[in-house]
Amino acid sequence: MTQITIPRPDDWHLHLRDGAMLQAVLPETARHFARAIVMPNLVPPVVTGAEAAAYRERILAALPEGMTFEPLMTLYLTEDTDPADVAAAAASGLVRAVKLYPAGATTNSASGVRDFDKVRPVLEKMAEIGLPLCVHGEVVTPEVDIFDREAVFIETVLDPIRRATPGLRVVMEHITTKDGVDYARAQGDDLGATITTHHLIINRNHILVGGIKPHYYCLPVAKRELHRLALREAATSGEARFFLGTDSAPHADHLKEHACGCAGCFTATNTMALLAHVFEEEGKLDTLANFASRNGPAFYRLPVNAETMTLVKSDSPTQWPDKILSGAGPVTVFNPGFPVYWNVKD
Numbered sequence: 001m002t003q004i005t006i007p008r009p010d011d012w013h014l015h016l017r018d019g020a021m022l023q024a025v026l027p028e029t030a031r032h033f034a035r036a037i038v039m040p041n042l043v044p045p046v047v048t049g050a051e052a053a054a055y056r057e058r059i060l061a062a063l064p065e066g067m068t069f070e071p072l073m074t075l076y077l078t079e080d081t082d083p084a085d086v087a088a089a090a091a092s093g094l095v096r097a098v099k100l101y102p103a104g105a106t107t108n109s110a111s112g113v114r115d116f117d118k119v120r121p122v123l124e125k126m127a128e129i130g131l132p133l134c135v136h137g138e139v140v141t142p143e144v145d146i147f148d149r150e151a152v153f154i155e156t157v158l159d160p161i162r163r164a165t166p167g168l169r170v171v172m173e174h175i176t177t178k179d180g181v182d183y184a185r186a187q188g189d190d191l192g193a194t195i196t197t198h199h200l201i202i203n204r205n206h207i208l209v210g211g212i213k214p215h216y217y218c219l220p221v222a223k224r225e226l227h228r229l230a231l232r233e234a235a236t237s238g239e240a241r242f243f244l245g246t247d248s249a250p251h252a253d254h255l256k257e258h259a260c261g262c263a264g265c266f267t268a269t270n271t272m273a274l275l276a277h278v279f280e281e282e283g284k285l286d287t288l289a290n291f292a293s294r295n296g297p298a299f300y301r302l303p304v305n306a307e308t309m310t311l312v313k314s315d316s317p318t319q320w321p322d323k324i325l326s327g328a329g330p331v332t333v334f335n336p337g338f339p340v341y342w343n344v345k346d
């Protein structure tokens with residue numbers, strides 16, 4: 001097959017940042033994706049409904065003329081979050097999810113949750129109104145090896161929270177392990193899991209073998225090959241619980257190529273072409289629409305986009321810019337390390 005048409009995709013986990021970076025990266029997403037769940041880990045974080053409304057306005061103001069894109073807003077869960085504010089922001093349709101960052105787990109997570117008992121009233125309100133909790137699923141206990149943080153989180157934090165809060169709808173964000181895949185599969189339809197593009201392509205060797213590759217460093221960090229293979233199998237299975245969240249996370253190059261480099265891969269520009277490549281490799285092009293276009297809206301109780309996207313495979317490799325230029329500095333586009341012949345048709 002050299003061509004495939006799917007409903008226009010959405011991105012269920014995206015970092016757009018703010019200011020000059022937002023201006024530069026928003027068109028990269030809006031060119032292909034109709035909607036995105038926009039992460040709230042700004043500095044300072046997007047905590048209240050009023051802050052989410054203001055951030056949404058800044059995103060829409062940065063959208064180039066002629067592009068259509070709907071930002072789906074999220075709130076950053078803190079120990080001081082007010083359940084009534086969350087409920088009001090959800091009822092108005094402004095906010096589509098609340099994001100849980102264990103304090104210290106990832107970029108800009110210092111205001112995240114340390115004591116899960118303190119957020120119990122918010123979680124109970126969310127269960128009552130059906131508002132999803134998006135979870136960065138890693139423990140931050142120093143004794144736990146960074147490659148085990150996701151598996152330990154599932155057992156010691158996620159599962160207890162879900163048992164204590166019946167009816168809470170949860171998205172395991174950017175799963176990176178077979179443990180994550182297996183856990184998601186064993187649950188009911190109140191649990192979804194996003195999978196990034198880059199975790200379908202790289203394993204931990206890509207980061208470390210032959211010299212350290214800062215542009216492959218993200219959190220959760222890529223794991224062993226067996227986990228990458230489990231993620232590929234899950235993403236291409238067509239199962240409703242697995243959907244695309246690119247976690248495209250721009251950082252200026254000087255902050256990635258640094259003695260203490262930031263975590264995040266920037267994949268907004270080439271995600272759809274890369275996914276077509278991956279799904280074709282797996283012999284599963286027929287399930288790309290489920291992963292990128294249908295399963296996410298079903299979980300978030302939104303309609304599938306009416307527009308379509310056509311992906312075409314050609315004889316010569318697809319070209320992308322190496323970097324996106326922004327007022328905050330250049331941002332390197334994720335390089336899969338192999339030629340890709342798929343591209344989105346204009």
Ligand SMILES: NC(=O)N[C@@H](CC(=O)O)C(=O)O
Binds near residue numbers: 136
């Ligand atoms: N994924 C990352 O490595 N980084 C994200 C944060 C996150 O999603 O954990 C970022 O905001 O840069």
Ligand SMILES: [Zn+2]
Binds near residue numbers: 106136173219
């Ligand atoms: Zn995260």
Ligand SMILES: [Zn+2]
Binds near residue numbers: 013015039249
């Ligand atoms: Zn993220």
